[in-house]
Amino acid sequence: MKKILVILLLTLVYVGASAQKTGANLFSAAWDVSFPTNNDFLTKTSLAGFRFDYKKFLTDNLSVGATLSWNSYEQYIARQTYEKDRTAVTTDMERTIYNVPMALTAHYYFKGPKTIRPFAGLGIGAQYSDQTIYYNIYQTDVDNWGFLLKPEIGAYYPLGTRGAAIVLGGSYAWATNKNDAFRINSLTNFSVHLGFAWAGGW
Amino acid sequence: MKLQSLLLVLTCYLIVGGCRKSPDLDELSSKFVVATNADKEADFKTYKTYFISDTIRYLTNTSTDTVLVGPDADQLINTVKSNMSALGYTFVGRFDDPDVGLNMMVVKDLNIQTIVYPDWWWDWWYPWYWYDWYYPPYYPWSYTYAYTTGSIYISMGDLKNAPETKKLRMLWDALMGGALGTQSQNIAEGVDAINQAFQQSSYLKTN
Numbered sequence: 001m002k003k004i005l006v007i008l009l010l011t012l013v014y015v016g017a018s019a020q021k022t023g024a025n026l027f028s029a030a031w032d033v034s035f036p037t038n039n040d041f042l043t044k045t046s047l048a049g050f051r052f053d054y055k056k057f058l059t060d061n062l063s064v065g066a067t068l069s070w071n072s073y074e075q076y077i078a079r080q081t082y083e084k085d086r087t088a089v090t091t092d093m094e095r096t097i098y099n100v101p102m103a104l105t106a107h108y109y110f111k112g113p114k115t116i117r118p119f120a121g122l123g124i125g126a127q128y129s130d131q132t133i134y135y136n137i138y139q140t141d142v143d144n145w146g147f148l149l150k151p152e153i154g155a156y157y158p159l160g161t162r163g164a165a166i167v168l169g170g171s172y173a174w175a176t177n178k179n180d181a182f183r184i185n186s187l188t189n190f191s192v193h194l195g196f197a198w199a200g201g202w
Numbered sequence: 203m204k205l206q207s208l209l210l211v212l213t214c215y216l217i218v219g220g221c222r223k224s225p226d227l228d229e230l231s232s233k234f235v236v237a238t239n240a241d242k243e244a245d246f247k248t249y250k251t252y253f254i255s256d257t258i259r260y261l262t263n264t265s266t267d268t269v270l271v272g273p274d275a276d277q278l279i280n281t282v283k284s285n286m287s288a289l290g291y292t293f294v295g296r297f298d299d300p301d302v303g304l305n306m307m308v309v310k311d312l313n314i315q316t317i318v319y320p321d322w323w324w325d326w327w328y329p330w331y332w333y334d335w336y337y338p339p340y341y342p343w344s345y346t347y348a349y350t351t352g353s354i355y356i357s358m359g360d361l362k363n364a365p366e367t368k369k370l371r372m373l374w375d376a377l378m379g380g381a382l383g384t385q386s387q388n389i390a391e392g393v394d395a396i397n398q399a400f401q402q403s404s405y406l407k408t409n
Binding site for chain 2: 048070072074076079081083085086087089090091092094096098132134135136137166172193
């Protein structure tokens, strides 16, 4: 988390050249690979994820917008005994998390190589999450909402001058989703996304 | 423009096709889930003898199937007996003043999951062979059970102190559940589950 903030601050210091025309709209859709980082509930990387972004350029190098994404995590946990006082349960299980983070965003665009538009930004919003345990023929399901902070960096690689571009980015998400039953106090992850963007011209 | 259209189609495919992946449950084993609970205050060393009937209450969709007897029942009952014996408890007849009574029930073929509250549920399955010790049951812990097809339930009641307290205090219970396979497979899973129930209840011992 600290490293991400330092990177963001450092990059914000180096004000670059303009990337987009003021007033332009940008849409992007990307495959989102996510690495859960903070909980004992599951640790397996999720390849099942997607994200959408909308950005409105207030100036040539500053945009505001919104992001919406989803990530499905799952991990098999071998049979073991869970104990508390004189209560115990023995089972194997499949643990899953389905996250839907959504945030309002602000991004800054830097001067990069001729063909690349690097950016850094921050999203603030909420995250819906559903955590489910499947064991034998049973399932236990808990869902919740949390406050979300999502700093990120990335870059656009324009495909010609007609508005399409490839986007590659990385983000860190910290959300306050809490689930006492599964001993989850928050949900955090790093994610990398790769996809396409459409804008009014680069 | 062609490129943009292609990208749009690809995006739509990824959106529609990918949202919320269904979990892969193939890895899950068929072994029963084993849950045990016990009175936190109970001192199991104060109990030395026990009784368990050779008859198992058997709940199915067929109203005539009310008890489970024969080799299958014997196998499950004997598993309980061997575990109790290994823990130092002595089996005695039901008229020989056992300190604790064990009761076993098997649920099979019930299509609808039933949420059961042990306190009020007790009456209708109170075992007929316990009539000598009929006292209102009392569970020192509070939780509900979800009985589905393929559940085995064992409870242990305090018979030693029941005449004085006028209550049948539950000391320990175990719920073992899962999907049903063939009869022999079910019994084998049941035996494993009973062994596991005792194994994870390390406080059950006479000394």
